[in-house]
Amino acid sequence: MPNYQVEFHANMQSIPASEWNALVSDNNPFVRHEFLQALETNHCVSPRFGWIPHHMTVHQDGQLIAALPLYEKHNNYGEFVFDHSWAEAWEKVGLPYYPKLVSAVPYSPVTGPRMLIHPHQDSVEPIQAFMFQQLKQYAEDKGFSGWHCLFANQNEQAWLSHQSDILTRHDCHFHWFNHNYANFDDFLALLTAKKRKNIRQERASLEKSQIQIRVLNGHTASDQDWEQFSFFYYKTFTEKWSTPTLNKGFFMEVACALPDQTVLVLADDAHGQCIAGALMYRSDSVLYGRHWGCIQEVKNLHFEACYYQGIEYAIQHGLRRFEPGAGGEHKIARGFVPVQTQSAHWLANNPFPEGMAHFLKAEKQAIDEYYQECQLHSPYKSQT
DSSP states (O other): OOOEEEEEESOGGGSOHHHHHTTOGGGOGGGSHHHHHHHHHTTSSSGGGTEEEOEEEEEETTEEEEEEOOEEESSOTTTSSOOHHHHHHHHHTTOOOOSEEEESOTTOOOOBOOSEEOTTOSOSHHHHHHHHHHHHHHHHHHTOOEEEEESBOHHHHHHHHTSTTOEEEEEEEEEEEOOSOSSHHHHHTTBOHHHHHHHHHHHHHHHHTTOEEEEEOTTTOOHHHHHHHHHHHHHHHHHTTOOOOOOHHHHHHHHHHSGGGEEEEEEEOTTSOEEEEEEEEEOSSEEEEEEEEESSOOTTHHHIIIIIHHHHHHHHTTOSEEEOOSOOGGGGGGTOEEEEEEEEEEESOOSOHHHHHHHHHHHHHHHHHHHHHHHTTOOBSSOO
């Protein structure tokens, strides 16, 4: 057995950024050191919001070879894998469901790496097995009810799903895939005539409204741009009776640290007033839509800023996939297709093994049926 040393950290600042980032595949922005640290330095994750860092690192012979974003949770806010019923069931039999451990990107239902392992490692499975064993031991020692790994990439989720004590949950998101399109019209050409006409009409309506779109990055967005977007973000969350956990400081810190991975879409009206914005981030191969907000409702502006501008950006930059965020069947008509996602769950003490098995089976069946139903409404001339 290799000589691995494990540590758990209360903040990202205690971990060298260059060593952590050397583990990140596809330059995924959400698990880069800069992004996770910006959440901490701007108090977006904290006891107040129920996200308390416990990040895990694994060293061998003094070298960082693996790491895991890890948080202590006292609620399920910002996870997008809903386990209210689990928490209620635990409470009914007198067992504490909180605190629990979660490996996820706070407030971001994005797929990507979670068990970060140095690319020079010959075999990842022994390291994954070590990490999983250490996580279980840490949870038991500290009194956590379990560990939940949300939206891991396919390889990691496949490995986790094969562990005998892991429970797997299923969900359905909508993604857009780039089939080597040369331009937006190339993409439209694969759609049915009705869907193609609808998209063109939606985009044309904004031209009639004299809406001007600006696509910026961390280099070109100004302080005023971030001030305006932060207000859009805050307004959206407060109007939905939700909690706006991110802030201008976070947005600006990430934009400064990861300027080429930040994509800010702003919309100006005929008078030059900025009225709406959408924020996206990109890896080397994937574009991720994250937040939207506006101060003036304009028909079809949401579709343009959040979807069509993202598709155009992905085509122009040769990105393979565009994840616009969780939920929303309306995305299908705009070129997005259903994709099944999974999450992995380990429970230190499961008082309902038969009930949980039934729950997971029924949930998977419902997701499978939903996925098949969505497939029937594909906007493409043929399945792609």
